[in-house]
Amino acid sequence: MADQSSGQKVWRVGVAGLGTVGGGLLSFLAECPDFAPAGGRAVVTGICARSRSRARTVDTAAMTWFDDPVALAKSPDNDIFVELIGGSDGPAKAAVEAALALGKPVVTANKALIATHGAELAKLAEANGAPLLFEAAVMGGTPAVKILRESLVGEDVVSVSGILNGTCNYILTEMETKGSSFADVLAEAQRLGYAEADPSTDVGGFDAAHKITILAALAFGGAPNFAAAEIEGVDQVELEDIKLAHDLGYRIRLVASAVREGSGVAVRVHPALAPFGHPLAETRGALNALFIEGRRIGRIFIQGPGAGAGPTAAAVAADIADVMTLAKRPVFQSPASTLVPEPAISAADRISRVFIRLKVKDQPGVIAAVSETLAEAGVSIDGFLQKPSQGEGAVPIVLTTHATAESVVLEAVERIARLPAMLERPKLLRIARV
Amino acid sequence: MADQSSGQKVWRVGVAGLGTVGGGLLSFLAECPDFAPAGGRAVVTGICARSRSRARTVDTAAMTWFDDPVALAKSPDNDIFVELIGGSDGPAKAAVEAALALGKPVVTANKALIATHGAELAKLAEANGAPLLFEAAVMGGTPAVKILRESLVGEDVVSVSGILNGTCNYILTEMETKGSSFADVLAEAQRLGYAEADPSTDVGGFDAAHKITILAALAFGGAPNFAAAEIEGVDQVELEDIKLAHDLGYRIRLVASAVREGSGVAVRVHPALAPFGHPLAETRGALNALFIEGRRIGRIFIQGPGAGAGPTAAAVAADIADVMTLAKRPVFQSPASTLVPEPAISAADRISRVFIRLKVKDQPGVIAAVSETLAEAGVSIDGFLQKPSQGEGAVPIVLTTHATAESVVLEAVERIARLPAMLERPKLLRIARV
Numbered sequence: 001m002a003d004q005s006s007g008q009k010v011w012r013v014g015v016a017g018l019g020t021v022g023g024g025l026l027s028f029l030a031e032c033p034d035f036a037p038a039g040g041r042a043v044v045t046g047i048c049a050r051s052r053s054r055a056r057t058v059d060t061a062a063m064t065w066f067d068d069p070v071a072l073a074k075s076p077d078n079d080i081f082v083e084l085i086g087g088s089d090g091p092a093k094a095a096v097e098a099a100l101a102l103g104k105p106v107v108t109a110n111k112a113l114i115a116t117h118g119a120e121l122a123k124l125a126e127a128n129g130a131p132l133l134f135e136a137a138v139m140g141g142t143p144a145v146k147i148l149r150e151s152l153v154g155e156d157v158v159s160v161s162g163i164l165n166g167t168c169n170y171i172l173t174e175m176e177t178k179g180s181s182f183a184d185v186l187a188e189a190q191r192l193g194y195a196e197a198d199p200s201t202d203v204g205g206f207d208a209a210h211k212i213t214i215l216a217a218l219a220f221g222g223a224p225n226f227a228a229a230e231i232e233g234v235d236q237v238e239l240e241d242i243k244l245a246h247d248l249g250y251r252i253r254l255v256a257s258a259v260r261e262g263s264g265v266a267v268r269v270h271p272a273l274a275p276f277g278h279p280l281a282e283t284r285g286a287l288n289a290l291f292i293e294g295r296r297i298g299r300i301f302i303q304g305p306g307a308g309a310g311p312t313a314a315a316v317a318a319d320i321a322d323v324m325t326l327a328k329r330p331v332f333q334s335p336a337s338t339l340v341p342e343p344a345i346s347a348a349d350r351i352s353r354v355f356i357r358l359k360v361k362d363q364p365g366v367i368a369a370v371s372e373t374l375a376e377a378g379v380s381i382d383g384f385l386q387k388p389s390q391g392e393g394a395v396p397i398v399l400t401t402h403a404t405a406e407s408v409v410l411e412a413v414e415r416i417a418r419l420p421a422m423l424e425r426p427k428l429l430r431i432a433r434v
Numbered sequence: 435m436a437d438q439s440s441g442q443k444v445w446r447v448g449v450a451g452l453g454t455v456g457g458g459l460l461s462f463l464a465e466c467p468d469f470a471p472a473g474g475r476a477v478v479t480g481i482c483a484r485s486r487s488r489a490r491t492v493d494t495a496a497m498t499w500f501d502d503p504v505a506l507a508k509s510p511d512n513d514i515f516v517e518l519i520g521g522s523d524g525p526a527k528a529a530v531e532a533a534l535a536l537g538k539p540v541v542t543a544n545k546a547l548i549a550t551h552g553a554e555l556a557k558l559a560e561a562n563g564a565p566l567l568f569e570a571a572v573m574g575g576t577p578a579v580k581i582l583r584e585s586l587v588g589e590d591v592v593s594v595s596g597i598l599n600g601t602c603n604y605i606l607t608e609m610e611t612k613g614s615s616f617a618d619v620l621a622e623a624q625r626l627g628y629a630e631a632d633p634s635t636d637v638g639g640f641d642a643a644h645k646i647t648i649l650a651a652l653a654f655g656g657a658p659n660f661a662a663a664e665i666e667g668v669d670q671v672e673l674e675d676i677k678l679a680h681d682l683g684y685r686i687r688l689v690a691s692a693v694r695e696g697s698g699v700a701v702r703v704h705p706a707l708a709p710f711g712h713p714l715a716e717t718r719g720a721l722n723a724l725f726i727e728g729r730r731i732g733r734i735f736i737q738g739p740g741a742g743a744g745p746t747a748a749a750v751a752a753d754i755a756d757v758m759t760l761a762k763r764p765v766f767q768s769p770a771s772t773l774v775p776e777p778a779i780s781a782a783d784r785i786s787r788v789f790i791r792l793k794v795k796d797q798p799g800v801i802a803a804v805s806e807t808l809a810e811a812g813v814s815i816d817g818f819l820q821k822p823s824q825g826e827g828a829v830p831i832v833l834t835t836h837a838t839a840e841s842v843v844l845e846a847v848e849r850i851a852r853l854p855a856m857l858e859r860p861k862l863l864r865i866a867r868v
Contacts, residue, residue, distance in 0.1 A: 037767045146581075147577050151749070154748065279737075304732065329759045
């Protein structure tokens with residue numbers, strides 16, 4: 001497949017998508033084409049991107065330009081196809097399928113593609129003997145895919161959870177440290193290039209959900225089941241939540257988690273409070289972090305950069321080096337023909353501690369009414385904070401509860417919402433499991 | 435090599451050494467022989483240990499007993515040889531060499547062996563086409579070897595540093611939380627089985643030095659160079675150091691580090707102060723932790739169990755699964771024939787912040803004399819604490835310095851030691867780089 005005439009094996013690489021990661025990869029391979037210990041040299045022979053005329057960070061004169069990523073994927077002039085286009089369908093999927101159908105190894109950073117079509121692509125890959133690798137899809141340069149796939153093989157993983165979206169974590173950190181609103185921080189992040197022009201994939205929690213879906217499949221041995229993920233983003237987090245959580249000793253983080261419970265797996269993304277000192281609370285800015293808990297190994301924590309040209313290109317390069325080792329293993333934890341999605345379990349059955357924020361009229365008896373409603377429902381209060389009136393008779397109250405079934409808490413909050421003294425709908429956030 | 439007649443490939447495993455890790459491995463493979471996604475079944479066919487009569491956690495009736503690990507390594511009745519004997523030389527080395535010479539894959543947890551003879555064993559392995567894997571040698575079930583070898587391939591690693599010996603970290607944590615002396619905590623740890631009867635390998639820093647030597651080789655692309663490691667253990671850490679460091683906002687940890695500086699690499703193990711809130715200060719009990727810093731990827735942090743039957747056996751099993759993939763890669767970061775030890779650089783040239791503990795006579799002018807001596811040497815004081823007299827006119831003083839060349843600090847401390855008011859030799863500990 002690869003040219004061996006020079007004595008050193010040369011792996012010709014086709015790269016589709018020349019954004020941040022693609023540009024980073026071209027720079028990496030131009031700087032150190034002989035990076036792989038397995039002894040192959042990686043040379044980019046073909047490229048494809050949205051705009052042919054855009055300036056590139058490296059000289060692309062010796063690379064063949066393709067307008068169509070599928071044509072690049074099929075080209076006999078490359079031995080490895082790298083897909084950095086993005087998107088769960090469309091040209092990215094078509095190009096990956098085209099390469100795999102020819103038995104050509106594929107390396108991708110496309111979390112949406114793997115989370116949505118991972119099982120069928122794995123079938124295609126294995127039927128044609130082609131590796132399909134996607135370390136760069138999750139946590140950028142911080143290895144998470146390889147750890148779950150190779151280091152924890154055979155381990156009974158109980159849960160994986162953490163911070164998988166750097167944009168959201170940057171926004172939450174900035175809101176807390178600068179005291180700025182979500183909208184202001186988002187606008188600044190867009191100006192600096194930390195957030196996309198259309199930020200909905202990130203701030204809506206979908207990007208983190210794609211990633212935790214992939215990790216859940218590797219952790220629990222099933223097929224990726226994106227449709228079963230429960231997703232809540234950070235767009236509903238207000239500065240007031242962050243400030244009041246801070247007053248109680250917590251920071252708000254967008255937590256992605258996959259937990260094995262009984263016969264199923266709960267995959268969820270939602271904002272959650274982590275106490276000061278907790279590794280998730282101390283994961284700031286664009287960093288990512290992941291806890292992996294297993295029956296034999298106990299708990300592993302990994303923290304590192306989750307995005308950026310350098311780290312993500314390094315993850316793509318590591319996958320290219322893995323292709324060169326000619327290792328034979330399934331794409332997920334068992335042959336794709338045997339993969340089934342893990343049954344999803346309902347969030348309502350979950351036991352959680354929660355943070356409830358209320359805005360009430362400044363009048364006697366309100367606190368008694370709230371605490372009685374919770375007590376009647378069997379919800380036990382752990383922390384309570386009433387702030388001074390904000391004028392116009394509006395008093396903010398926050399409280400945290402002990403662990404309770406979420407269905408019970410939701411019902412109690414519905415009753416609190418109907419109390420006559422309520423000025424706003426109560427806001428409810430979960431507290432991260434420590 | 436492996437039996438394929440049943441349709442499923444069976445890999446016959448010979449295990450030499452049935453202590454904690456060996457017992458854990460036998461349990462693991464008895465429980466889930468089909469753990470490897472690459473589709474092979476692992477069956478233990480031969481065993482060897484110090485005592486044949488000792489009770490085992492699993493039924494070994496179907497396994498062939500060997501008195502001699504070399505005979506087990508050479509036996510045609512196993513396809514993979516697992517070495518869990520320990521020790522840099524003697525039977526462990528002889529058995530590993532025997533297996534590799536026959537082209538048989540070797541998996542080992544033996545950090546002393548790899549740190550001391552890694553390069554020559556890699557040559558033997560590569561000459562005979564046999565994988566030599568040692569994930570379990572460092573951080574038990576927490577992947578460190580694979581991350582450096584495969585995930586950060588091609589990365590310009592700047593430093594690796596962390597806590598690599600769980601016994602020492604357990605002792606330091608217990609001394610701090612219980613206020614007990616080193617000797618008392620060590621005795622208790624031995625009683626509980628957390629420390630060996632002969633604890634010198636752990637508390638003397640040698641175990642951590644073996645591990646950081648291996649990580650340094652993988653991080654910087656050289657041969658393991660254990661002889662060049664500078665090693666200081668925790669046996670000189672007194673309760674007084676821990677208490678006074680605590681008063682200044684620090685915890686004492688045994689830090690193993692490998693840092694690229696100029697044309698060489700400094701590999702060191704020594705007690706160091708980490709400020710409260712720093713991930714190393716917050717790594718407690720028997721946990722291990724590692725920072726990996728690279729030019730492209732930035733900084734990755736990993737924390738998890740560093741020892742124990744479950745985690746370490748899981749790491750051995752992961753290596754067995756890797757053997758089954760038939761991946762071809764060098765043992766270290768380039769073919770063994772090209773490996774050379776990284777040149778060691780002198781510690782004296784290093785810039786460090788330090789913690790100095792003094793015991794002085796309770797008389798006027800002492801603080802002035804100490805601070806003048808430091809000022810004359812150009813050492814700038816960052817923090818200073820004088821505790822009340824301990825009776826008999828002895829006053830404890832601790833101070834921390836700003837970053838200074840270690841040679842300069844050592845010289846200043848020598849001069850302080852000669853001041854007439856000194857009651858003890860000054861104690862000097864480094865502050866971990868944050």
